Amino acid sequence: MPTPEDLAELQFDAFNAHDLDGLAASFSDDVEMIDLSDGAVVVRGIEAFRDRYAAVFRDRPLCQAELAGRFVLGRYVVDNELLTDGDEHPPEQALAIYEVGEGKISRMWFLVPDGP
Secondary structure (H helix, E strand, O other): OOOHHHHHHHHHHHHHHOOHHHHHHOEEEEEEEEEOOOOOEEEEOHHHHHHHHHHHHHHOOOOEEEEEEEEEEOOEEEEEEEEEOOOOOOOEEEEEEEEEEOOEEEEEEEEOOOOO
């Protein structure tokens, strides 16, 4: 069974490859994505997750993430990321926290301070 850090790395690599199937494979069927800025659940379930990232890959075809730091604590992985769209804008800092259970990422919290 993959470790929490393994799963964080697998989904990170799939995101950068714009591999929707590979990305979704790291997450549980009942995954929840939660915005840390207000606690809102923005995605519930793998189909909503797939829809969200299909739109990201379609609308931002050059988006990439750079790992600026990673911290692992038991079943949680905290990533400090720099997001870019491959244009002249400076990278955007983001925080992602992944909770792993039963070999999949079951919850993801995110914070993009200046983003949506």
